[in-house]
Amino acid sequence: MFKKAASHTDTPLIQRKVSFDFSNTPLHWIPGDAFSSHFISVIHTILPAGEFFFCKLYNKALPYIEDEQLREDVKGFIKQEAMHARAHDAGIAEFLEAQGMEVRSFIANVEWFFDQLLHDQPFGQKIPDSMEKAWLKFRLGIIAAVEHFTCVLGKYALDNTEWDEAGGDPVVLDLLRWHGAEEVEHRSVAFDVYKHLGGRYPMRYFQMFIVFPVLMGLWAKGSTHMMAQDPLLAGKKPRLLGLFYWMEWQRVARTERLPSLFWLAKQASHYFVPWYDPVKEASTEQAQAYLATSPAAAKFNGTPLKAVKVA
Ligand SMILES: [Fe+2]
Numbered sequence: 001m002f003k004k005a006a007s008h009t010d011t012p013l014i015q016r017k018v019s020f021d022f023s024n025t026p027l028h029w030i031p032g033d034a035f036s037s038h039f040i041s042v043i044h045t046i047l048p049a050g051e052f053f054f055c056k057l058y059n060k061a062l063p064y065i066e067d068e069q070l071r072e073d074v075k076g077f078i079k080q081e082a083m084h085a086r087a088h089d090a091g092i093a094e095f096l097e098a099q100g101m102e103v104r105s106f107i108a109n110v111e112w113f114f115d116q117l118l119h120d121q122p123f124g125q126k127i128p129d130s131m132e133k134a135w136l137k138f139r140l141g142i143i144a145a146v147e148h149f150t151c152v153l154g155k156y157a158l159d160n161t162e163w164d165e166a167g168g169d170p171v172v173l174d175l176l177r178w179h180g181a182e183e184v185e186h187r188s189v190a191f192d193v194y195k196h197l198g199g200r201y202p203m204r205y206f207q208m209f210i211v212f213p214v215l216m217g218l219w220a221k222g223s224t225h226m227m228a229q230d231p232l233l234a235g236k237k238p239r240l241l242g243l244f245y246w247m248e249w250q251r252v253a254r255t256e257r258l259p260s261l262f263w264l265a266k267q268a269s270h271y272f273v274p275w276y277d278p279v280k281e282a283s284t285e286q287a288q289a290y291l292a293t294s295p296a297a298a299k300f301n302g303t304p305l306k307a308v309k310v311a
């Protein structure tokens with residue numbers, strides 16, 4: 001009987017061991033734009049905890065994956081995500097904290113999600129043996145929804161020209177685009193794994209309903225936490241539930257330096273359609289064209305696209 005391919009990744013996933021030197025990067029890395037700088041810098045504080053969690057969970061999922069190609073994709077995915085987390089960890093220590101930003105209290109909030117709520121034993125409660133696989137599958141579905149955002153935001157970073165025109169710091173831009181390009185490369189893996197383990201459409205719908213507000217909430221909480229420490233913005237009282245933050249975000253988004261809330265909601269809506277296909281959300285060719293010229297990643301060239309499988 002004809003069997004559908006489990007893997008829809010069209011390139012070998014390699015780990016590029018990059019490093020970034022933030023010693024000349026200013027806190028306002030988009031000159032004269034404190035709001036956008038903090039809004040984007042917050043990703044350093046959100047991603048490491050999440051990506052290390054992804055690595056742990058996919059290591060647990062590996063024994064359940066019966067398709068050899070998908071197993072290879074997952075191994076590459078784990079290596080790429082581990083490198084992303086390390087690069088953003090350096091962004092915290094060598095960039096944000098080195099410039100006086102207190103971010104550890106917010107990071108503790110992010111870690112709570114992964115170390116408590118999404119833990120194998122949530123809040124220390126043992127999941128019954130019969131439910132363990134379902135709990136794993138549910139969390140893999142949550143990650144698949146998050147990975148939809150990392151893919152579309154990766155494409156956003158690759159497409160964006162406003163940051164360059166505004167004189168954005170080249171090290172931060174390379175970090176964003178290297179990471180974004182690898183998110184585009186591995187955009188199908190989490191979704192393929194979710195489906196391979198029997199993940200179904202209605203639950204996917206529910207998972208995005210959780211992921212979208214949680215992501216937006218964390219993003220707003222983390223970026224307002226940094227803005228409130230910045231004398232240039234503190235007087236405007238940037239707060240999660242304050243008007244300034246949400247109005248200013250939408251104003252800046254019109255300059256195309258930030259994705260708007262509307263744009264993000266529209267991206268989320270793609271995930272709700274039954275025929276959603278991560279392959280169609282971005283282009284591996286565009287990602288690899290950037291990686292071939294990235295100051296940090298170019299030396300790891302040589303990842304030709306493999307023949308695209310026909311489902
Ligand atoms: Fe990543």
Ligand SMILES: [Fe+2]
Nearest residue numbers: 081147150183
């Ligand atoms: Fe990813």
